[in-house]
Amino acid sequence: xxxxxxxxxxxxxxxxxxxxxxxxxxxxxxxxxxxxxxxxxxxxxxxxxxxxxxxxxxxxxxxxxxxxxxxxxxxxxxxxxxxxxxxxxxxxxxxxxxxxxxxxxxxxxxxxxxxxxxxxxxxxxxxxxxxxxxxxxxxxxxxxxxxxxxxxxxxxxxxxxxxxxxxxxxxxxxxxxxxxxxxxxxxxxxxxxxxxxxxxxxxxxxxxxxxxxxxxxxxxxxxxxxxxxxxxxxxxxxxxxxxxxxxxxxxxxxxxxxxxxxx
Ligand SMILES: [Zn+2]
Ligand SMILES: [Zn+2]
Numbered sequence: 001x002x003x004x005x006x007x008x009x010x011x012x013x014x015x016x017x018x019x020x021x022x023x024x025x026x027x028x029x030x031x032x033x034x035x036x037x038x039x040x041x042x043x044x045x046x047x048x049x050x051x052x053x054x055x056x057x058x059x060x061x062x063x064x065x066x067x068x069x070x071x072x073x074x075x076x077x078x079x080x081x082x083x084x085x086x087x088x089x090x091x092x093x094x095x096x097x098x099x100x101x102x103x104x105x106x107x108x109x110x111x112x113x114x115x116x117x118x119x120x121x122x123x124x125x126x127x128x129x130x131x132x133x134x135x136x137x138x139x140x141x142x143x144x145x146x147x148x149x150x151x152x153x154x155x156x157x158x159x160x161x162x163x164x165x166x167x168x169x170x171x172x173x174x175x176x177x178x179x180x181x182x183x184x185x186x187x188x189x190x191x192x193x194x195x196x197x198x199x200x201x202x203x204x205x206x207x208x209x210x211x212x213x214x215x216x217x218x219x220x221x222x223x224x225x226x227x228x229x230x231x232x233x234x235x236x237x238x239x240x241x242x243x244x245x246x247x248x249x250x251x252x253x254x255x256x257x258x259x260x261x262x263x
Contacts, residue, residue: 092127
């Protein structure tokens, strides 16, 4: 079993309707990918995302506002009931991205702080996006007591110090297709060092298709390529990596385990 711990199923050009989404998830299943965490990025898009994946029992959800979507607004009071839904297993993606949007820094920080507080309040883990904002990301997580709920630094591209600090806070490190890219040498060094019990894999589809699918739209089935690459990189058997990352997923998101009767 393999799990795509982070994808945006409502944003796939290849899956504009339920029938095509069913085909895509089926293609993933053919490659051993059984479960998917469909991650919300805009508050206004939450309802529609829910509708698109309704009835797919192997899809879990999150709710949150992405740091690059903060201008669309965050109303934490109307987000709370969504956060409490049984199928919503995490809060996010939230975080800070100073690389692409340095000018919205302050707003990003406010939205991030609010979502950390919400996660602690509803006792659900955080899905964190962080780029070029190491110190501020860690400071907000620490000040907000995010260690109480834990979470994941998704699509990890930072250095070992950042990984280590996050792991010490009880967070997991999720690896995307970026690790397969030609210029991913530094990242590969970091990913080799992440403890087995803190590693997750993801596609972040429709973005960031891994080698050998560069140039195509990414899709959940391709998490298999990421996982095979990471297993080889770490000198582990693929089956071992698949089993470990799946176990880690259900440990981090216990509500997902409950939903499928694993607990
Ligand atoms: Zn992200
Ligand atoms: Zn994402």
